[in-house]
Amino acid sequence: MGRTGTRRAAFVLLLLAAVLVVACIAGAAFGAVPVSPADVTGAIGATIRGVELTPAQALVMDLRLPRVALAALVGACLASAGVLYQALFRNALADPYILGVSSGAGLGAALAFAAGGAGAAALLAPPLAAFVGALATILLVASLATRRGVMETLSLLLAGVAVSYTLAALTSFVLVVRREQMSRIVFWMMGGLQGATWAQVGMVGVMLLAGLAIPFLYARELNIMLLGDERAGELGVDVERVKRVILAAASLVVSAAVSVSGLIGFVGLMTPHAARLVLGPDHRLLLPASVLSGAIVMVLADLFARVVLAPVELPVGIVTALAGGPVFVWLLVRQQRGASL
Amino acid sequence: MSVSLRYTGASLGYDAPVVSDVSLEVRPGEVLGLIGPNGAGKTTLVRAVSGGARLFSGAVTVGDRPVGDYSRIELARLVAVLPQTTPSTFAFTALQFVEMGRHAHVSRFGDLRAADHAAVGHAMELTGTMGLSGRRVDELSGGDLQRLTLAQALAQEPSVLLLDEPTSHLDLNHRLQVLDVVRTLADGGLAVLAVFHDLDMAARYSDRLAVVSDGGLPVQGTPAEVLTRETLHDLFGVAAVIGTDPVTGSVQVLPIMRSQVRERAVTRGRVLVISGSGSGAAMMRRLTLEGFEVSCGALSTLDTDGAVASALGLELREIEPFVAMTADDTTAVTAKAVSVDAVVILATPFGPDNLGNLRAIVGAGVADRTVLVGALTPELDFSRGEAAELWNSLVLTGARECADARDTVRVLEEVLGR
Numbered sequence: 001m002g003r004t005g006t007r008r009a010a011f012v013l014l015l016l017a018a019v020l021v022v023a024c025i026a027g028a029a030f031g032a033v034p035v036s037p038a039d040v041t042g043a044i045g046a047t048i049r050g051v052e053l054t055p056a057q058a059l060v061m062d063l064r065l066p067r068v069a070l071a072a073l074v075g076a077c078l079a080s081a082g083v084l085y086q087a088l089f090r091n092a093l094a095d096p097y098i099l100g101v102s103s104g105a106g107l108g109a110a111l112a113f114a115a116g117g118a119g120a121a122a123l124l125a126p127p128l129a130a131f132v133g134a135l136a137t138i139l140l141v142a143s144l145a146t147r148r149g150v151m152e153t154l155s156l157l158l159a160g161v162a163v164s165y166t167l168a169a170l171t172s173f174v175l176v177v178r179r180e181q182m183s184r185i186v187f188w189m190m191g192g193l194q195g196a197t198w199a200q201v202g203m204v205g206v207m208l209l210a211g212l213a214i215p216f217l218y219a220r221e222l223n224i225m226l227l228g229d230e231r232a233g234e235l236g237v238d239v240e241r242v243k244r245v246i247l248a249a250a251s252l253v254v255s256a257a258v259s260v261s262g263l264i265g266f267v268g269l270m271t272p273h274a275a276r277l278v279l280g281p282d283h284r285l286l287l288p289a290s291v292l293s294g295a296i297v298m299v300l301a302d303l304f305a306r307v308v309l310a311p312v313e314l315p316v317g318i319v320t321a322l323a324g325g326p327v328f329v330w331l332l333v334r335q336q337r338g339a340s341l
Numbered sequence: 342m343s344v345s346l347r348y349t350g351a352s353l354g355y356d357a358p359v360v361s362d363v364s365l366e367v368r369p370g371e372v373l374g375l376i377g378p379n380g381a382g383k384t385t386l387v388r389a390v391s392g393g394a395r396l397f398s399g400a401v402t403v404g405d406r407p408v409g410d411y412s413r414i415e416l417a418r419l420v421a422v423l424p425q426t427t428p429s430t431f432a433f434t435a436l437q438f439v440e441m442g443r444h445a446h447v448s449r450f451g452d453l454r455a456a457d458h459a460a461v462g463h464a465m466e467l468t469g470t471m472g473l474s475g476r477r478v479d480e481l482s483g484g485d486l487q488r489l490t491l492a493q494a495l496a497q498e499p500s501v502l503l504l505d506e507p508t509s510h511l512d513l514n515h516r517l518q519v520l521d522v523v524r525t526l527a528d529g530g531l532a533v534l535a536v537f538h539d540l541d542m543a544a545r546y547s548d549r550l551a552v553v554s555d556g557g558l559p560v561q562g563t564p565a566e567v568l569t570r571e572t573l574h575d576l577f578g579v580a581a582v583i584g585t586d587p588v589t590g591s592v593q594v595l596p597i598m599r600s601q602v603r604e605r606a607v608t609r610g611r612v613l614v615i616s617g618s619g620s621g622a623a624m625m626r627r628l629t630l631e632g633f634e635v636s637c638g639a640l641s642t643l644d645t646d647g648a649v650a651s652a653l654g655l656e657l658r659e660i661e662p663f664v665a666m667t668a669d670d671t672t673a674v675t676a677k678a679v680s681v682d683a684v685v686i687l688a689t690p691f692g693p694d695n696l697g698n699l700r701a702i703v704g705a706g707v708a709d710r711t712v713l714v715g716a717l718t719p720e721l722d723f724s725r726g727e728a729a730e731l732w733n734s735l736v737l738t739g740a741r742e743c744a745d746a747r748d749t750v751r752v753l754e755e756v757l758g759r
Contacts, residue, residue, distance in 0.1 A: 217449055224441045226431045231424065233392045236417025236445030281431045
């Protein structure tokens with residue numbers, strides 16, 4: 001990046017961060033019981049000072065803010081995973097949901113839920129099982145879609161869909177076998193953020209940080225790999241290692257998101273794509289920008305899901321799918337016409 | 342830094358070896374051109390260094406260290422590649438694209454430093470791509486993109502440069518531009534291994550050539566040593582005239598036809614062609630392609646027709662240039678004329694040196710089996726009228742007259758059918 005490029009990047013990221021803060025305050029203020037934005041900031045201030053909270057502030061602190069924070073983290077996870085998969089597969093249609101990774105993580109998490117448990121085990125087992133499921137799925141889908149070292153878009157999508165259906169069937173099987181857990185698991189699978197806790201926020205936050213630290217250091221390699229694996233190798237990129245690292249990182253953040261919020265589609269698809277259209281393909285900017293945009297999109301989608309039919313809540317996965325499905329179709333048509341990644 | 346690329350008894354390929362036991366050294370300061378038929382393994386030799394091809398036995402070393410011992414990033418500091426084409430379906434700017442060439446020199450935690458920017462600037466200057474800096478790569482023409490890819494490779498500041506048919510998609514102007522840059526860099530100490538599919542370009546820009554064929558490197562040497570009629574016939578299966586580029590002095594290859602055509606078992610008839618100064622080259626080729634067994638009259642080796650006849654492997658009476666035909670020469674041509682099924686004489690500049698050919702045909706008394714092609718205008722007559730007299734006497738004694746080669750084939754069929 002040149003000097004002007006760096007300044008532009010800084011401006012873009014600051015702007016996105018500011019939008020995210022506003023979105024979070026709005027997300028905490030609106031809901032079945034509206035509170036004022038002042039209550040939101042007041043609640044944070046009071047908590048920091050250790051002062052006793054008003055009922056409105058307690059509502060914000062205990063229910064709204066963890067939910068908003070979790071939404072932001074989940075959005076960031078899905079969008080960053082989308083960017084990484086898209087770079088790795090050189091395909092703007094790659095997204096954890098479409099590739100079946102979410103389903104793989106979902107099956108892992110469902111198995112963990114079905115096994116039950118309490119305390120720390122109940123908190124940590126789902127994401128760990130989800131991680132194993134996600135990683136196994138992406139490896140399976142990628143190998144199914146690869147013929148003689150070439151991964152075709154169509155094969156990738158078909159393999160993703162096929163694996164996704166199979167995994168969904170297995171998940172349903174788990175549900176039937178563990179009938180007593182069914183309603184809890186179904187509710188989780190539909191994609192929602194109800195009952196978010198600060199413990200979940202902490203866990204997803206840690207997994208996001210752990211998962212993204214390394215990809216940030218590989219941003220330049222991701223750029224070069226857009227030239228193709230062979231060319232990237234000629235320019236000094238250890239392509240196989242980058243792929244392994246990035247796949248593991250992306251699967252880690254996806255499983256973090258899935259284990260707390262179920263299957264939420266299209267955030268990982270739309271957000272990176274929109275960011276790429278506006279900002280260009282440089283991952284040094286694209287990756288952080290997608291993290292922030294994903295967070296913004298998810299906070300707003302969750303807010304919409306809570307207020308549009310209040311007091312009834314829509315699963316947020318429905319909102320993102322309604323918005324993201326058409327975007328996916330548009331991308332598919334555009335890609336068939338040979339548009340740039 | 343001077344570094345050689347060396348293949349020592351190397352067997353290379355993918356699932357199975359494509360080339361076996363090849364030995365080759367590319368030294369600093371030279372361009373070594375790889376030529377050979379498609380699928381012979383030229384690209385395999387390149388990919389043995391750049392990655393992709395497997396080493397089954399022997400060794401491939403860069404600067405005395407086996408290629409496999411380098412990490413990708415170490416290798417990229419020494420060896421750069423210019424591929425045939427680069428995918429360009431993304432919105433990087435030309436400058437960002439060239440900067441990718443510095444990857445091997447930049448630390449993971451850092452950004453480009455002054456030395457990197459200098460290398461990028463230098464590479465873009467050499468390739469004349471400075472003006473493209475801010476343009477988006479996916480909006481550039483193939484020629485511009487290939488020059489940028491060369492800039493990207495040069496930004497690596499390599500000691501060894503590998504080119505895989507680097508200019509096959511470029512127009513002539515860009516082709517020369519890219520290869521001129523490569524030549525200049527080689528003169529400055531770079532070791533260049535280049536796959537060429539254009540033999541003239543190979544001859545013009547290479548110090549040495551190696552032919553990749555039948556899984557090995559049967560011929561290596563200077564362009565003049567390698568690009569011979571025999572090599573082209575044996576390894577490419579092509580009959581060709583080998584000449585000299587009048588401007589650069591490099592070897593020039595003019596392919597005439599596939600060798601196989603010459604090796605047909607059955608011929609439609611034996612035809613003696615009398616021509617010179619290039620008047621008969623097209624006719625010889627045409628008649629050979631049509632399946633006639635063609636021989637020639639007296640021709641000097643400096644004559645265009647003489648060169649083409651030799652390339653086609655046609656029988657001819659070889660004479661000294663610019664010296665009048667001897668009585669022996671004339672007798673030989675007469676004997677040949679009597680023995681063949683038909684004689685084709687092309688309107689050719691006739692003078693003392695080659696007039697003997699016409700005298701021989703008239704003397705042989707084969708006018709009824711002779712076809713005259715074109716008109717012997719006074720501008721072609723350097724024999725004070727004697728050529729015209731001989732030509733006319735042939736017409737009067739029954740020779741047929743034709744306008745062009747196609748006409749000739751038709752008339753020959755009639756003559757031979759008789």
